[in-house]
Amino acid sequence: MTGFYHETAFYDSDDDFLTIAVPFVEGGLRAGQPTLIACAEKNTTLLREALADDSAVTYLPGADQYARPADAIASYRDIFGGLAKDGATQIRTVGDVPHPGFGVPWDWWGRYENAVNQAYAEFPLWGLCPNDTRITPAEVLADVARTHEYVATTAGDHLPNPGFGTGLPLSVPVPDVLEQGTPLVVLVDPTPAAVREAVSASIRGTRLSEDDAHDAVYAASEIVTNGLSHGVAPVRFRLWADDSRVVVAVTDQGPGPADPMAGLMPTTATRSAGLGLWILHRTCDYVSMGRDEDGFTVRVSVGGSGHT
Template sequence: MTGFFHETAFYGTDDDFLAHAVPFLEDGLRGGEPCVVACSEQNTALLRGALDRTGVIFRPGADQYSRPSEAIASYRDLFREHTSDGAQQMRVVGDVPHPGTGARWDWWARYEAAANQAYAEFPVWGLCPYDTRTTPADVLADVVRTHPNIATTPGTHEANAGYREGLAASPQLPDVLEEGVPLLELLDPAASAVREAVGNAIEGLDLDEDAAHDAVYAASEIVTNGLTHGIAPVRFRLWAGGSRVVLAVTDHGHGPSDPMAGLVPTTETRSAGLGLWILHRTCDYVSMGRDADGFTVRVSVGGQT
């Protein structure tokens, strides 16, 4: 195999999951291929109990899929390590988070679309199984559109007629904190003014030092991106509650043209990609997309989304 073979499979029972995953991994092990499992605790336990062979690399799914950018960086390091050691092919079974497992979907939808490019240089067969008992219908539709290949039944591997290259971002869903009045709202502010205003606004909140620093940095970065790459007016808003801060910047531009923006680092000094990538590595949630108001970057820091 050359390049990334990105495949999905849908299952509705534990037995169906095993019917897809076990032969997939056992075939790889028989061929001497490094095999990786990064699944939920339940699916990991099922696979540990069903596999007769040792040699599978088990990674906790919650760690591997903490953030899309982290998942990409971690997988690329792993793939590079094994291919440098001579592996001709690798296999991965991974449970990508979604609302049925308590995660926000739009940035994971971007991950599934971006994976086709992010891993393209590696000889990896990736199987992304989705449980139809817990996965919402709109998520399943996105999964079909982001996977070039599909296992319609265990043991079948077909080109997916529903695949669409360059999936548009899923609609942004406002954070629950946005139901209230913004604690801070600024129009076309300088980045320095935003840093000072945000620092003062969050001073009395229940944020630890790292979260407070991340909030100030994120605010400065997304405003700078809006002013530099967007179209005025640039509107900055901040909401806060307990130990969490939500920041949003809206402008009237179209946003980054690169679907990988924020998910991988860039060395282009004039690009917004490096700052967005740092946000994706440090903040608890980042979304980007257009709606009736314009192009919005939304960031959540601290607590749970």
């Protein structure tokens, strides 16, 4: 197998999960293929208990590996590149990609599942992304069907997915809960300097850490710059905040980037809006990008915990 074989599976019981995942892992181990598991704690425990000998398996803590999509891509590319350089002709992974069933916003993980079809294409990789239908929302399952070229079954089949590539773009991002209130700042076609000043003034009385405050100012400046440079006027900037978290949203009337990798991988070797978008994907707690009836919106959240 060459290139990226991106596969999903749907299960509704722990036994079905093991029926799909255990033969996949054991097949890799028998063939001497590097095999990585980056699952949530429950599934990691199930696999550890079910595998007769997992000493050759590399376990990656799921919460760390899937902290942010851009970080996950960078980390995996380093791992896969190192294994390929060392002579691996086939690599296997099992991963629980985060979604609201795990208490995590889905938008940027949906974009991740789409983008990795390009991001990992150069590696001899077989990636299995199982989905527990007991906890996975319907809109996530629909996006999963659009972004995985193959489907594994409990019968041991690995089949082409007829839903792959259909219905893109993915589901529309959900506004942050803070957006239910009146924004503290509204600016139309502002300069990046005016945005930096407005954000700094608005978050001065919050409990954001110094790093979070810096990230909020940087993110706001970058997405306004991106909207002014690549979007269609008017460009509207809004900010909401409570005592520990800030949300900024920038909306323009353009279609948004056509590249599914936008923000998830660096697009240039020099500092630009493209690189800036990637940096905020690696520093902010949540980033969403999508188009609805109001236009194309980039939304970022910094600080606190819950985002939507």
